[in-house]
Amino acid sequence: MASPHEAIKENSMILQKEMLGNLFKELANTKFSEKKVVYTFVPGNLTELILSFDMLPVYPEINALQSGMRKKSVEYIREAEKIGFSEDVCTYVKCDIGMMLKGNIGPTGESIPPPDLLLLSYTGCFTFMKWFENLEQLYPGVPIAMLHTPYQEDGFISQEQVNYMKKQLIEDVIPKMEMVSGKKFDINRLAEMMHKSAIAEDLLVNILETAKHKPSPIDAYFAGVYYIGPIFTAFRGTQEAVDYYKTLYEEVNERLRLGLGPITPEGELKKEKFRLVVEGPPNWTNFREFWKIFYDMGAVIVASSYTKVGGVYDLGFRHDPSQPLESLGKYCMGCYTNMNLPQRVDLLSKYVKEYSADGFLINSIKSCNSFSAGQLMIMREIEQKCGVPVGFIESDLVDPRYFSYANIKNRLESYFQMLDQRKMIIEQELVNHV
Amino acid sequence: MNNYYLGVDLGSTTSKAVIINDQDQVIGRGITNTRANYSIAAEIAKDEAVYNARFSILKNNLGDKTLDSELYKNFIKDLESVFQYQQFKIRLDRLGDELVKTCNSYFKDTQTQELMMNHLRSIRRTFKPVIKHEYLFNNLGSKNQFFRDIVAEKYNEEVSKLESSLFEPLMTIWDKSISPAENQLVKFDFKELVHRALDELKIKYSGSIKTTTEDDAQSFDESTFVQYNQLIESLRSVIDEVSELEFHINNMTGTGYGRALLPFPEECIRSEILCHAFGAHAVFPDTRTVLDIGGQDTKAIQVDKFGLVTSFQMNDRCAAGCGRYLGYIADEMSISLNELGPMALQSQKDVTICSTCTVFAGAELRELTNLGEKKEDILGGLHKAIILRAMSLIARSGGVFNEFTFTGGVARNPAIVKYLTQLIYENYGKDIIINIHSDSIFMGALGGAMFARRNLISKIPDNKMEVAISDGN
Numbered sequence: 082m083a084s085p086h087e088a089i090k091e092n093s094m095i096l097q098k099e100m101l102g103n104l105f106k107e108l109a110n111t112k113f114s115e116k117k118v119v120y121t122f123v124p125g126n127l128t129e130l131i132l133s134f135d136m137l138p139v140y141p142e143i144n145a146l147q148s149g150m151r152k153k154s155v156e157y158i159r160e161a162e163k164i165g166f167s168e169d170v171c172t173y174v175k176c177d178i179g180m181m182l183k184g185n186i187g188p189t190g191e192s193i194p195p196p197d198l199l200l201l202s203y204t205g206c207f208t209f210m211k212w213f214e215n216l217e218q219l220y221p222g223v224p225i226a227m228l229h230t231p232y233q234e235d236g237f238i239s240q241e242q243v244n245y246m247k248k249q250l251i252e253d254v255i256p257k258m259e260m261v262s263g264k265k266f267d268i269n270r271l272a273e274m275m276h277k278s279a280i281a282e283d284l285l286v287n288i289l290e291t292a293k294h295k296p297s298p299i300d301a302y303f304a305g306v307y308y309i310g311p312i313f314t315a316f317r318g319t320q321e322a323v324d325y326y327k328t329l330y331e332e333v334n335e336r337l338r339l340g341l342g343p344i345t346p347e348g349e350l351k352k353e354k355f356r357l358v359v360e361g362p363p364n365w366t367n368f369r370e371f372w373k374i375f376y377d378m379g380a381v382i383v384a385s386s387y388t389k390v391g392g393v394y395d396l397g398f399r400h401d402p403s404q405p406l407e408s409l410g411k412y413c414m415g416c417y418t419n420m421n422l423p424q425r426v427d428l429l430s431k432y433v434k435e436y437s438a439d440g441f442l443i444n445s446i447k448s449c450n451s452f453s454a455g456q457l458m459i460m461r462e463i464e465q466k467c468g469v470p471v472g473f474i475e476s477d478l479v480d481p482r483y484f485s486y487a488n489i490k491n492r493l494e495s496y497f498q499m500l501d502q503r504k505m506i507i508e509q510e511l512v513n514h515v
Numbered sequence: 516m517n518n519y520y521l522g523v524d525l526g527s528t529t530s531k532a533v534i535i536n537d538q539d540q541v542i543g544r545g546i547t548n549t550r551a552n553y554s555i556a557a558e559i560a561k562d563e564a565v566y567n568a569r570f571s572i573l574k575n576n577l578g579d580k581t582l583d584s585e586l587y588k589n590f591i592k593d594l595e596s597v598f599q600y601q602q603f604k605i606r607l608d609r610l611g612d613e614l615v616k617t618c619n620s621y622f623k624d625t626q627t628q629e630l631m632m633n634h635l636r637s638i639r640r641t642f643k644p645v646i647k648h649e650y651l652f653n654n655l656g657s658k659n660q661f662f663r664d665i666v667a668e669k670y671n672e673e674v675s676k677l678e679s680s681l682f683e684p685l686m687t688i689w690d691k692s693i694s695p696a697e698n699q700l701v702k703f704d705f706k707e708l709v710h711r712a713l714d715e716l717k718i719k720y721s722g723s724i725k726t727t728t729e730d731d732a733q734s735f736d737e738s739t740f741v742q743y744n745q746l747i748e749s750l751r752s753v754i755d756e757v758s759e760l761e762f763h764i765n766n767m768t769g770t771g772y773g774r775a776l777l778p779f780p781e782e783c784i785r786s787e788i789l790c791h792a793f794g795a796h797a798v799f800p801d802t803r804t805v806l807d808i809g810g811q812d813t814k815a816i817q818v819d820k821f822g823l824v825t826s827f828q829m830n831d832r833c834a835a836g837c838g839r840y841l842g843y844i845a846d847e848m849s850i851s852l853n854e855l856g857p858m859a860l861q862s863q864k865d866v867t868i869c870s871t872c873t874v875f876a877g878a879e880l881r882e883l884t885n886l887g888e889k890k891e892d893i894l895g896g897l898h899k900a901i902i903l904r905a906m907s908l909i910a911r912s913g914g915v916f917n918e919f920t921f922t923g924g925v926a927r928n929p930a931i932v933k934y935l936t937q938l939i940y941e942n943y944g945k946d947i948i949i950n951i952h953s954d955s956i957f958m959g960a961l962g963g964a965m966f967a968r969r970n971l972i973s974k975i976p977d978n979k980m981e982v983a984i985s986d987g988n
């Protein structure tokens with residue numbers, strides 16, 4: 082790992098790790114700093130608004146996935162099942178509830194403070210509502226703000242929907258935040274942060290779009306989940322996020338300039354063999370093993386829907402400082418899982434075409450309704466529209482009991498062999514036609 | 516020199532091998548039960564395929580004679596069967612050695628050892644001639660064809676005739692001996708065995724062995740015996756020629772669940788999904804949808820005009836509804852696996868089996884029996900339940916287009932075929948062509964062999980070459 086570009090790469094990783102570490106430290110320190118804590122979710126999050134009140138956000142699903150990666154989730158899930166959560170309930174929920182029952186020690190080993198406000202800003206996932214109902218019981222008396230987010234049923238966001246969101250922000254969310262934080266809402270400060278959000282968002286889009294090149298300098302799924310970390314969580318709207326994305330973009334650009342492939346946990350991928358578009362969240366408990374199956378076969382994920390859960394920025398949306406509340410409303414309604422199924426098919430087909438993908442693969446997670454409902458239809462549509470081989474595997478978010486390595490490997494091997502054969506046949510056909 | 520290509524499909528229940536020639540024609544098939552030692556299973560399947568190929572070449576060399584003459588046809592059938600008995604006999608001796616070894620190490624006092632040894636001897640004395648007779652007169656029929664099953668059935672039969680106190684020690688000796696015996700790689704000399712088989716047949720055709728049925732006796736009058744004996748003498752040189760034929764396997768492909776454990780180079784390993792699809796498509800070129808029900812998984816596969824897979828769906832998390840499910844049900848009902856389908860065909864009434872969990876299905880079966888439902892009707896329901904599960908996978912994979920081909924060991928079950936046909940017609944229309952080949956269980960191995968023929972670029976390392984192409988000569 083001594084070559085200079087890999088060292089540079091590590092810089093952005095180190096930077097990100099530091100940012101997250103500091104956040105957890107800051108959270109652990111709230112009893113002294115007296116900063117207020119808001120529990121909220123990644124899709125449709127109102128990070129700038131929370132930060133503009135000098136409050137700190139906590140994202141339970143991020144804690145769950147971090148616990149999954151650190152092999153702690155199994156114990157938390159068991160704890161939640163002990164008090165009656167069924168085997169079929171979303172494992173993020175069980176991991177989070179279990180963690181709270183075990184003393185709310187966060188993934189970095191520092192304790193996470195209880196919430197001062199439960200902010201549900203995205204209702205597209207029904208489980209989120211039930212999750213917060215449970216949190217309400219765990220933390221009785223904590224104020225709750227709920228933003229009812231209309232689904233993009235007609236395939237677009239209407240002005241009425243934007244007005245409805247803005248109304249809820251003004252009448253419910255902002256007053257509750259003022260009450261909890263003891264601070265007055267400052268729209269100028271919010272707008273200033275949104276200006277920074279937009280800069281970071283531009284950079285993220287540029288970074289993700291480098292995968293259109295052959296070979297792709299990035300893996301837009303496995304590495305992509307690291308890239309989206311800061312912007313989808315507590316840092317959007319901060320200078321730190323802008324700096325992080327600048328550093329990352331420089332690194333990726335350098336790789337692009339040198340014609341290098343993505344960095345995997347075992348070093349640079351030397352030969353890009355397959356380019357894939359992936360739909361669905363990854364598995365976190367066996368993340369490295371899962372990734373390894375792909376990079377061992379030379380498969381690079383060039384685009385994924387999961388890296389759009391916190392915003393489909395490549396379709397053009399940016400936080401807009403000139404219309405802060407409207408754009409927050411649009412943002413909440415614009416996240417990937419709030420798009421209707423034809424929109425998702427269009428987006429994914431666009432990815433297959435624009436990123437010159439060889440195949441389309443779904444990692445389906447049964448307990449995640451937001452993603453898995455409609456996946457088979459999506460798969461068939463993509464197959465017909467784009468004519469690429471499609472694959473389907475099943476795993477889970479953070480429950481290691483549902484990650485069957487042998488089965489997943491068997492299916493993926495078959496899938497890669499399918500792609501391989503197709504490539505051979507297409508090449509032969511091309512030769513025959515020349 | 517002829518070029519041959521080998522495909523080995525190491526499934527969870529059975530291991531299959533297919534040898535094809537330059538024209539993609541199947542010239543040899545071999546099958547055995549998969550055991551703990553995967554490479555042994557693959558070797559045995561491959562050896563069987565090579566022996567089978569020699570017999571095919573023999574038939575081919577004899578040309579029209581085997582097609583037209585009953586005499587030739589029967590003789591070749593007899594020869595293959597008695598040849599199999601010769602292999603069986605050697606394996607039985609190996610098993611005998613293991614049983615003696617286990618008996619001596621398991622029982623500490625010499626008196627018990629002696630007692631058990633006497634029982635073992637008498638068991639062997641009783642069943643060996645019975646089995647020999649079955650091979651000689653082709654009476655093994657549709658029963659299980661694997662060594663383990665044939666011997667286990669007879670051994671159990673004999674043990675059950677003895678005092679009940681002997682059951683446990685004798686079964687313990689059996690359990691401890693069968694696997695080591697089965698996992699030995701026995702290399703047979705084809706020529707030697709085929710000559711021994713000819714000698715056995717000469718005795719059979721001399722009429723000195725009593726037949727079990729009147730039909731057999733009638734078909735063997737004196738003049739027939741003379742004809743057969745003359746045939747043996749006239750064919751010795753042709754048989755020798757085939758026995759000495761050098762068998763050159765140009766390339767091979769390993770597939771199936773155990774493929775990663777095969778002593779094949781990496782580039783010769785291919786997914787069974789692709790192989791089943793390719794095999795099915797090769798036999799029925801208009802196939803666009805393939806259903807494969809194997810021992811532990813069900814695959815619904817869509818293929819294109821080249822036989823290449825475009826998408827597939829497999830059972831996940833649960834293997835209920837696969838071949839092993841039927842095996843479990845057969846055990847629960849104390850009948851053989853091969854009897855299940857024909858019995859289910861006699862079903863007169865729709866009995867719904869709600870659960871397709873293998874273990875729960877056992878409970879449901881007992882409950883329904885309790886309620887007075889007939890065995891045949893319950894079995895009908897169970898078979899239908901399997902197909903309903905498969906239908907859901909087919910739908911998930913995209914449905915049925917053009918021709919539909921059913922592969923895998925379960926395709927041999929007539930009741931499964933009945934329900935599948937019924938449901939395919941109901942769901943996808945009567946004009947769908949449904950193909951089920953008599954070699955359906957070999958489709959994966961066939962696809963593998965066909966890939967091997969098309970993929971000559973991959974080099975086979977020398978050390979592995981030997982393992983792969985030695986055919987026992």
